[in-house]
Amino acid sequence: MRSNLIKYPQFLRNFKRYQSTSVNLLKDDKETHQKEKNKRKLPDGPNLNHFLVNNLNSKKIFSKPKENVPYVKDVDFGSNRKVFFDVYGCQMNVNDTEIVWSILKSNNFVKTDVLEEADVVLIMTCSIRDSAEERIWGRLDYLRGIRNKRIKIGNRDMKVGILGCMAERLKEKVLEKDKTVDIIAGPDSYKDLPRMLALTENNQTAVNVLLSLEETYADITPVRLNEDSVTAFVSIMRGCDNMCTYCIVPFTRGRERSRPVKSILNEVKYLSDRGVKEITLLGQNVNSYRDVSNASEIFIPNTTPTHLAKGFKTVYKSKIGGLRFADLLERVSSVNPELRIRFTSPHPKDFPDEVLHMIREKSNICKNLHLPAQSGNTNVLERMRRGYTREIYLELVEHIREILPDVALSSDFICGFCGETDEEFDDTLSLIERVRYNNAYLFPYSMREKTTAHRRYEDNVPEKIKLNRLQKMVSLYRNIAETLNRQKVGELQLILIEGHSKRSKNQFQGRNDSNVKVIIPAGEIPVGDSNYLTDIKPGDYIVVQINDSSSQTLKGIPLYHTTLQDFHLKYKYVYPKCHDDYIKWHGGYLN
Incomplete structure (x- = not known):
């Protein structure tokens, strides 16, 4: 009897739980029945696909209303202030300067080529090596002297801005070390420059170094610094995902993002119509271009993964979908057959066959490829996290020369990377001698803060040895280049x-x-x-x-x-288009 008294409360609890569940089930059944009854009363109407198709056809999908910002309406940020550009570093910095000039020109700034006349001096900086940054510090000292003289004689103060990679990397150091600087703007904040320059009129220091996952300046038409030039640069992507251990670019330029192909083609046509005869497509990893901006591809995605050259690997997962570099080359080269096309700077891993065959087919794409090797030794390449071995790199060179027999190759090499031995450096010399580059960019290693090498390795090769190795590379390369050029006599x-x-x-x-x-x-x-x-x-x-x-x-x-x-x-011998792999790729994707 005692055991039954103990179990009885448990029975009541179970019975109440059963009652509650039954009531809920009955309630759900009634709601479901009512929904079905209402559904039968409704006529067939438009579904989600109807709205998507109509929106795609009207080209209004994802349209963003123009932002109304009353407190900046009709503000004249420039007021005809004269700006002087001081550009250092790579072609990307030249193109960035043209973007900045376009932004400032539309805000009533005036460009001057006379430093002493300038109200604003903007220095486009480079952080790839220590020597590049030292030049900037020296330039700031010089500008400080000019500025002090102007203030003494009662002239208008001259504002100084640091733009680009050094601005992002050394923002705190710049503010602490040099009081000459009024503006610090990273590579993704150029649209904010008019506002920042306005702030300096009240003697404020303006800083914006935020990196963006989306900014490509696709909506900005660069204004060329030399409008008479018959050559021009067109930026197609920004940032880098490769994370080589020695490289500062991912930390100063951010992650990879590609500019929409339509924007690129519009700029190329604009330049061609104004007499430009040669375009260089620019990007930190230019041949990893992948445009995923097309609205139709969001709903009908291309599921093809990114192709790499045989044997190469990456630190990131294979990327899916989008228009690739070979597609872009085909479209850009078709804008004007008389417009010569180059591109820089690529990564060897991003030369799959479809890219090589596109270069072969199009006579206006230059048969001049940049293949940055960085080192000729597999162990050093592994420490650099380049994603290939010496043998894989040489296989790619041979493969390229099979498809493009007259190709001219160029490369980048670093000597004295962390832990590099004499034997490892000798492998670099032997690679240069074996490949026989038409052009080469040769540098001693310069450790950069924030990089993986800075955290993981020791910069233990003495500067004297680095410079000695550099001289050996330069001497070897020049002898090879002289021989290759001599063979061209008579052509x-x-x-x-x-x-x-x-x-x-x-x-x-x-x-x-x-x-x-x-x-x-x-x-x-x-x-x-x-x-x-x-x-x-x-x-x-x-x-x-x-x-x-x-x-x-x-x-x-x-x-x-x-x-x-x-x-x-x-x-020139016109290469046939009947290569099976090319036809398969061309017919399967572009069409």
């Missing part, structure tokens, strides 16, 4: 005239397909096969017979004016 080459030679107004300089400088005398030459003579001028395609060479330049005799397409039809 007919097509060059694009860029302007007068720096040494003489009686000479012009241009570049051939391999990106080697060619010097020719000025004067009148025939147009094609005709007897009509006309002067050589910038922007002309000239057929030249090479008659002299050095390690850096070629010299030639100008024969006649031509077009890019006529030259290739007349002199």
